Amino acid sequence: MAEFPAKRLRRLRYNPTLRRMLAGVRLSPLDLIAPLFVRSGSGVRKAIASMPGQFQHSPDSALETVRRWSDAALPAVLLFGIPDSKDASGSSAWDGAGPVQTLVGLLKAKLPDVLVITDACLCEYTDHGHCGVVVGCGEGGADIDNDATLEALAKVALSHARAGADVVAPSAMMDGQVAAIRKALDAEGFLKTAILSYAVKFASSFYGPFRDAAQSRPQFGDRQSHQLDFASSRGVVSEALSDIDEGADMVMVKPALPYLDVIAELRRRTDLPIAAYQVSGEYASIQAAARAGWLEERAAAMEAAVAIKRAGADLIVTYFAEQLAGWLAEGH
Numbered sequence: 001m002a003e004f005p006a007k008r009l010r011r012l013r014y015n016p017t018l019r020r021m022l023a024g025v026r027l028s029p030l031d032l033i034a035p036l037f038v039r040s041g042s043g044v045r046k047a048i049a050s051m052p053g054q055f056q057h058s059p060d061s062a063l064e065t066v067r068r069w070s071d072a073a074l075p076a077v078l079l080f081g082i083p084d085s086k087d088a089s090g091s092s093a094w095d096g097a098g099p100v101q102t103l104v105g106l107l108k109a110k111l112p113d114v115l116v117i118t119d120a121c122l123c124e125y126t127d128h129g130h131c132g133v134v135v136g137c138g139e140g141g142a143d144i145d146n147d148a149t150l151e152a153l154a155k156v157a158l159s160h161a162r163a164g165a166d167v168v169a170p171s172a173m174m175d176g177q178v179a180a181i182r183k184a185l186d187a188e189g190f191l192k193t194a195i196l197s198y199a200v201k202f203a204s205s206f207y208g209p210f211r212d213a214a215q216s217r218p219q220f221g222d223r224q225s226h227q228l229d230f231a232s233s234r235g236v237v238s239e240a241l242s243d244i245d246e247g248a249d250m251v252m253v254k255p256a257l258p259y260l261d262v263i264a265e266l267r268r269r270t271d272l273p274i275a276a277y278q279v280s281g282e283y284a285s286i287q288a289a290a291r292a293g294w295l296e297e298r299a300a301a302m303e304a305a306v307a308i309k310r311a312g313a314d315l316i317v318t319y320f321a322e323q324l325a326g327w328l329a330e331g332h
Contacts, residue, residue, distance in 0.1 A: 034321035050209035076115035090125035108164035154184035171198035178246035199240035206281030267312025276313035
C-alpha cells in the first residue's frame with residue numbers, strides 16, 4: 001500500500017534546519033521601511049504614549065536614529081512631519097525650511113545610502129486635520145476640493161524633491177494625485193524622483209495611534225468621502241491600477257494585516273513593486289497584548305511580517321522595522 005502523502009509532508013517539518021531551507025517566504029531587512037515622525041527643534045525625543053517605543057524627533061535626534069537603523073541594515077525611512085503651526089490649507093507642508101525638508105537634507109548629506117521616502121499629504125498640517133482643502137462636511141464625511149488639493153500636494157512633493165527626497169509618497173487619496181505630482185516633478189527636472197502611491201488606503205479604525213503621533217486627528221467629520229470603505233471589494237484594485245496608469249512607480253496597501261486579500265489580488269494584477277503599511281493600530285495591538293502577557297511580541301511581529309510578505313508585498317512599512325532587523329540578524 002502506498003504511504004499516505006501527509007506523512008512525507010510532516011517529515012519535512014521535523015528538522016528545524018530543513019524547515020528554514022524549505023521556507024517559501026524569506027524576510028530580509030531589505031524588505032523593511034521604518035516610519036519616523038519629525039518636528040522642529042533640537043534635542044527632541046518625545047515618547048508617543050499610544051505607540052510604545054516610538055518617538056517624535058527633532059531633525060538632529062532623527063538623524064542619529066536613522067544612523068542607528070542604517071547600521072542595523074535597514075535601508076529606508078518614511079518621514080512624517082509635525083509643523084509648528086497649522087492653517088486651513090496646510091501651507092507649512094511645503095515650507096522648504098520645515099522639519100521634513102530639513103531632515104531630508106541632513107540625511108542625504110550624512111547618510112546618502114539611506115533611501116528617503118516622504119509622506120506627501122496635508123492632514124498633519126491643516127488645522128482641521130483633513131487630507132485636503134475642505135469646502136464642507138456632510139453625511140459622507142469631509143467634502144474635499146479635489147483639484148485645489150492636487151495643487152497643494154504637488155507643492156508638497158516638489159518641496160520634498162528639492163530637499164533631496166528619493167521617493168515621494170502621496171497619501172491623500174485624491175483623484176489624479178499621482179498624475180499631478182508626476183507632472184510637477186518632471187516639469188522641474190526631478191525625473192529620477194520616484195512615486196510610491198498610497199493607492200489602496202482604507203478608512204480604517206487602525207489609524208488611531210498614528211493620529212496621536214502625527215497630531216492629525218480630524219476636528220470634525222471623517223475621511224470616508226475619499227478613503228476606501230473597508231467593507232467594499234469592488235473598485236479597490238482599480239484604484240491602484242489607475243495610479244499605475246498615472247505614473248506611480250510603486251503602490252501601497254494600507255493597513256496591511258486586515259487586507260492581505262487585497263495585497264494578494266493586487267499582486268496578481270501588477271508586476272510593479274507593492275508596499276504594505278503595517279499601521280500604528282496593528283503595531284500598538286501587538287505591543288499591548290505582549291505587555292499584558294497575552295502573546296510573545298517577537299513571535300507575533302515576525303509572524304505578521306512574514307504573512308504580509310507571503311500575501312505578495314515586496315516592501316513592508318512597519319514600526320517593528322528595527323526590532324525585526326535585529327531578530328533577523330540573530331538568525332530567527
